[in-house]
Amino acid sequence: MRKCRTVLIALLMTSVLASTGAADDLPGRVFPVGSPSGDSRLKPLRTLRDAYHPWAPPATREAWEQEAERIRQRLLVSNGLWPMPEKRPLQPVVRQIADRGDYTVHVVHFASRPGHYVTGNLYRPKGRDGRLPAVLSPHGHWQNGRFYDAGERAAAEQLAIGAEQNMSGARFPLQARMVQLARMGCVVFHYDMVGYAESTAIPHREGFNDAESALWLVNKMGLQTWNSIRALDFVSELPDVDPDRIAVTGASGGGTQTFVLCALDPRPAVAFPAVMVSTAMQGGCVCENASYLRIGVNNVAFAALFAPRPLGLSGADDWTIDIETKGLPELRQVWSLFDAADKVSARALPRFKHNYNQVSREMMYAWLAEHLDLDVEEPVRQEDFWPLSPEALAVFDDEHPRPGDEIGPEELRADLIADAKAGYQSLLPKKPGDIDRYRQVVGAAVRVMLDGDAPEENDTVSEVFATVQRDGYELTTGYCGTGRGGEQIPTVAWAPVEGASGSVIVWFDGPGKQHLFAEDGGPSERARKLLEAGYAVVSADLFLTGESRSKDEPVSRLAVDAGYPGYTYGYNRPLLTQRVRDIVTVTQVIAAREDVQRIHLVGTGAAGPMVLLARGLLGQQVERTLVDVDDFRFAGITDPADPMFLPGAVRYGDLGGLAATAFPASLTLFVKSADQPALRPLSEVYQAGGEALLLVEQRLTTDMVLKHLPQSGTSGR
Numbered sequence: 001m002r003k004c005r006t007v008l009i010a011l012l013m014t015s016v017l018a019s020t021g022a023a024d025d026l027p028g029r030v031f032p033v034g035s036p037s038g039d040s041r042l043k044p045l046r047t048l049r050d051a052y053h054p055w056a057p058p059a060t061r062e063a064w065e066q067e068a069e070r071i072r073q074r075l076l077v078s079n080g081l082w083p084m085p086e087k088r089p090l091q092p093v094v095r096q097i098a099d100r101g102d103y104t105v106h107v108v109h110f111a112s113r114p115g116h117y118v119t120g121n122l123y124r125p126k127g128r129d130g131r132l133p134a135v136l137s138p139h140g141h142w143q144n145g146r147f148y149d150a151g152e153r154a155a156a157e158q159l160a161i162g163a164e165q166n167m168s169g170a171r172f173p174l175q176a177r178m179v180q181l182a183r184m185g186c187v188v189f190h191y192d193m194v195g196y197a198e199s200t201a202i203p204h205r206e207g208f209n210d211a212e213s214a215l216w217l218v219n220k221m222g223l224q225t226w227n228s229i230r231a232l233d234f235v236s237e238l239p240d241v242d243p244d245r246i247a248v249t250g251a252s253g254g255g256t257q258t259f260v261l262c263a264l265d266p267r268p269a270v271a272f273p274a275v276m277v278s279t280a281m282q283g284g285c286v287c288e289n290a291s292y293l294r295i296g297v298n299n300v301a302f303a304a305l306f307a308p309r310p311l312g313l314s315g316a317d318d319w320t321i322d323i324e325t326k327g328l329p330e331l332r333q334v335w336s337l338f339d340a341a342d343k344v345s346a347r348a349l350p351r352f353k354h355n356y357n358q359v360s361r362e363m364m365y366a367w368l369a370e371h372l373d374l375d376v377e378e379p380v381r382q383e384d385f386w387p388l389s390p391e392a393l394a395v396f397d398d399e400h401p402r403p404g405d406e407i408g409p410e411e412l413r414a415d416l417i418a419d420a421k422a423g424y425q426s427l428l429p430k431k432p433g434d435i436d437r438y439r440q441v442v443g444a445a446v447r448v449m450l451d452g453d454a455p456e457e458n459d460t461v462s463e464v465f466a467t468v469q470r471d472g473y474e475l476t477t478g479y480c481g482t483g484r485g486g487e488q489i490p491t492v493a494w495a496p497v498e499g500a501s502g503s504v505i506v507w508f509d510g511p512g513k514q515h516l517f518a519e520d521g522g523p524s525e526r527a528r529k530l531l532e533a534g535y536a537v538v539s540a541d542l543f544l545t546g547e548s549r550s551k552d553e554p555v556s557r558l559a560v561d562a563g564y565p566g567y568t569y570g571y572n573r574p575l576l577t578q579r580v581r582d583i584v585t586v587t588q589v590i591a592a593r594e595d596v597q598r599i600h601l602v603g604t605g606a607a608g609p610m611v612l613l614a615r616g617l618l619g620q621q622v623e624r625t626l627v628d629v630d631d632f633r634f635a636g637i638t639d640p641a642d643p644m645f646l647p648g649a650v651r652y653g654d655l656g657g658l659a660a661t662a663f664p665a666s667l668t669l670f671v672k673s674a675d676q677p678a679l680r681p682l683s684e685v686y687q688a689g690g691e692a693l694l695l696v697e698q699r700l701t702t703d704m705v706l707k708h709l710p711q712s713g714t715s716g717r
Contacts, residue, residue: 025052027517029547030465030477030490031666035194040486041578045559047570048282048289053298055279057330061337066303069299070447075263077448077648078290078570079222083291085419088113092234094122094402098388102126103182105388107197107395108189114415115407116223117196117397118230120191121146123182124240133245133372134187134235136261136268136590138228139174140254140356141285145196148174163357166384170571176179176271176402177249177361179385184369184376191231193253193287198395203250205286207409207458209564210626211640215650215685216313218416219566220287221260228261236267245372251275251356256288261378270371272364274356277303277346279326282318282571289530291428291569292448293645300327307331308338312367314360315348323348345478358382420651421570428653428681429688430496433665438685445652446616454584455482462491462589473531480540480589489582490547491589492516494527495536502597503517505530505705506538506587510605513539526702533706540586542579542607557641565640569647576610576646583607583614591621598708603627605702606644609655612669616662625662626708628670628700629655633678656682664691668708671699 020193030035046053058064075081106122125132142148150158151244155170164170174190181188184485195204208219236243247270250258255276262271276283277299283289290473303311311331315323329344335344345367349359365380397401407415427442429435447453464478474495480486492513507530516527523531530537541548558575561567583603591599601622603611608628615625634649652658656679660665663685671679674695686693696704 002048016522017587026547027514027519027521028475028477028492028511030479031547037488037490037642038486039481039488039543039548041543042548045568048284048567048571050571051280053282053619054293054327055281055296056299057301057334059305063671064334064337065662068307070695071301072263072305073444074292074295074297074448075260075302076218077445078414079225079260079476080217080290080420080651081222082445083423085423087230088686089231090230090234090237097321097392099126100179100615101388103179105393107400108191108234108395108646109395109566110230110234110402111403112227113419114414116202116404117199117403117406118191118227118231118234120189121178121393123178123184123190125182125186127183127185130189131242132185132240133247133374134189134241135181135368136228136235136246136248137178137181137188137190137192137251138248138254138257139193139196139258140250140252141193142631143251144148144175144390145192146174147393148172149390158357161352161494162623163352163359165356165358165382168385168387169358169382172387172494173356173358175387176358176382176385177356177364178598179379180361180365180382181368183383184365184380186247186372186374187235187238189229189231189235189645192256194227201406201410202412208376208413208567211638211645212563213413213649214291214565214569214640214645215634215637216417216420217291217648217651218413219290221290221293221566223412223416224257224287225260225264225414228257229265232261232265232267233699241266241285247368247372249274249368251360252354253283253285253288259299259303259306262309262311262555263302268306268309270310270312270368271306272314272358272367273303274314274364275318275320275328275354277313278315278320279322280322286566289564289566289570290302291566293566293570295451295571295573300330303327304331304334307334308340308343308525310343310367310371311335313344313346314356314363315346315350315352317350317359318354321348321350323492331335341387367466369410381429397453406662409599412569424651424653424657428684432689435685435689439661439663442657443616445648446613446658446661449574449646449648449652450580450613450656451573452615454588454619455484457588457592460589462586462590469497473523475523476547480586484583485581486656487543487582487585489540491538491586493538493590494531494548496534500535500536500594500595503534504536504538504590504596504599505602506590506599506710507602507604507705508539508542508583508611510545510602510607511542514546515539515604517709519568527704529702534711537619538586540582542582544575545579557643560641565645565647567639574646575643576613579607580614580617583611584617587614587618587621598623599626602629602700602705607633608670608700609644612655612659612662612667615665615667616659622665624666624668624670624709626670626700626705629676630670631672631676633676635678639664654678660685661688666692668694670696670698670704673697
């Protein structure tokens with residue numbers, strides 16, 4: 001570690017060298033007993049209802065385009081859509097149910113995937129020639145969705161406060177939106193969210209909330225996003241629609257669907273997500289949350305992915321009330337990078353609670369009229385209309401029954417998992433030329449799951465607290481971290497006092513760095529053997545292990561939401577991710593030292609799989625990697641609070657599939673069986689690339705480390 005300044009030497013020497021002391025003292029302690037670490041991660045977990053979710057856009061267009069690609073990949077991975085599934089022919093069924101003189105209403109259903117149906121109503125203007133603009137309209141969490149009827153009493157209240165001017169719009173505000181857009185000359189598709197109106201085969205909030213679903217990244221948000229993509233396919237392929245003039249607008253949960261679809265799909269030309277984009281509450285439903293989704297980003301960042309196309313936003317007396325001062329400035333900064341700041345707008349209406357009322361709708365009508373180039377008189381006012389009853393709007397009835405092949409949640413989940421398996425299998429390389437694609441696709445997923453690449457060298461931070469001699473060896477204590485992350489990872493290094501070879505073994509063990517210390521504070525037998533062989537040896541307490549964990553806590557766990565792990569892992573790194581990143585950071589710091597010529601990476605206990613995952617982020621700094629895998633597999637984890645839990649790990653080939661992104665790094669794995677299913681993808685990738693992968697059927701010991709590493713003064717390449 002680079003020596004910055006020496007602090008607290010007396011206290012540290014006492015804690016390092018003493019064999020007795022505080023009950024929770026540990027050999028090799030870096031921070032004094034009772035002195036809290038300055039690690040920025042030791043704070044309450046983020047939640048979707050935090051008062052403020054920060055995000056700052058980059059300052060240059062080049063930096064933004066790189067950031068936008070990373071955010072878009074995060075969205076796709078978290079939604080289980082990376083890589084994008086195969087699109088099968090929709091074969092939509094469309095049937096007219098009403099003619100209102102200046103527009104018609106139709107019912108629609110199509111399979112977004114086999115056995116899972118999207119249902120909705122299609123509104124078409126009459127008396128218009130040529131291809132028309134279209135509006136895709138997800139509805140949000142209003143009771144009964146597109147069938148929503150506020151009732152006479154609630155409607156009267158809306159009229160009284162000036163939110164609506166007509167009883168038709170006050171009682172049926174969702175229908176009002178579709179009708180007015182059709183009268184403005186747009187083809188409008190109003191489709192059901194999962195579990196609402198007639199999309200009832202799959203419950204909206206139940207199912208897909210367990211550990212297995214998270215390991216496969218199968219979630220309701222991904223299902224709804226896929227339905228929106230297929231709904232956009234349906235609208236784009238209509239013969240009377242101009243595919244270059246499509247807008248998307250929805251409110252609340254429909255606003256989430258709007259900005260997510262528009263972030264992922266380049267086809268929409270205009271967007272207006274209402275009462276959802278903010279820096280406060282980010283979306284309270286399982287259909288708006290998924291593992292990894294908002295780590296380091298927020299809904300404003302997702303909306304920014306629409307730049308530089310026209311984006312309009314509305315706020316209300318809810319979590320979006322500050323959109324003009326928190327959210328809009330960041331969005332304008334992004335649009336300004338394209339000299340298009342006039343194409344993003346937001347206005348809050350604090351006199352109304354959460355809504356998509358007439359006042360808000362008329363803001364949207366004006367935005368769409370301008371940017372879809374609609375031939376309408378302005379200002380556009382909501383007109384009265386003749387609502388259709390839920391029975392009249394229904395897709396299915398006695399004469400038109402539900403499809404016989406419609407499936408329920410368990411069968412759908414099984415199908416989604418089967419498709420994910422097949423998709424991963426198609427990525428496995430058969431020849432060297434296939435490996436680049438594997439690393440591109442799976443590598444991108446791994447970077448989301450492990451929250452980015454290795455830190456830049458200029459972002460790593462280290463501080464030496466003390467250097468002392470003990471038993472003929474030199475012990476250095478301090479911490480490593482990054483400037484951006486604010487970590488303080490307790491780190492120790494033993495080195496020969498004389499004859500140092502420049503070869504370093506960075507050895508991480510499950511419980512922490514105490515494996516390098518005897519009870520009296522001197523080097524352990526393991527450390528002595530390595531030192532006598534001429535190696536320096538480094539270890540650290542990974543996050544919430546060793547001295548950063550309470551002595552009363554046998555296993556460190558995150559307090560994972562019991563109802564849905566996506567509420568926790570959507571905003572916070574998994575504990576495993578934190579620890580893998582600690583391994584990468586410490587190794588980067590050691591590798592950057594001028595006196596280090598060769599560095600080898602070793603992992604034992606629970607740290608074995610972590611070291612294997614970290615290797616793929618470390619590039620060429622590490623010469624050889626030895627890890628004790630035993631029979632670990634992610635597929636065997638059933639508790640989302642397990643410290644080794646990693647959402648999405650099974651989707652991308654389990655431990656072996658993720659580790660294969662390290663190809664062609666030198667790997668020696670100590671395993672229970674050389675034919676473990678969780679490691680087969682790793683073997684297949686190395687075999688396809690013609691590189692050796694050594695699997696040793698025994699536990700990793702110090703003697704085995706010395707056997708499989710080159711002599712400390714020689715190169716092992």
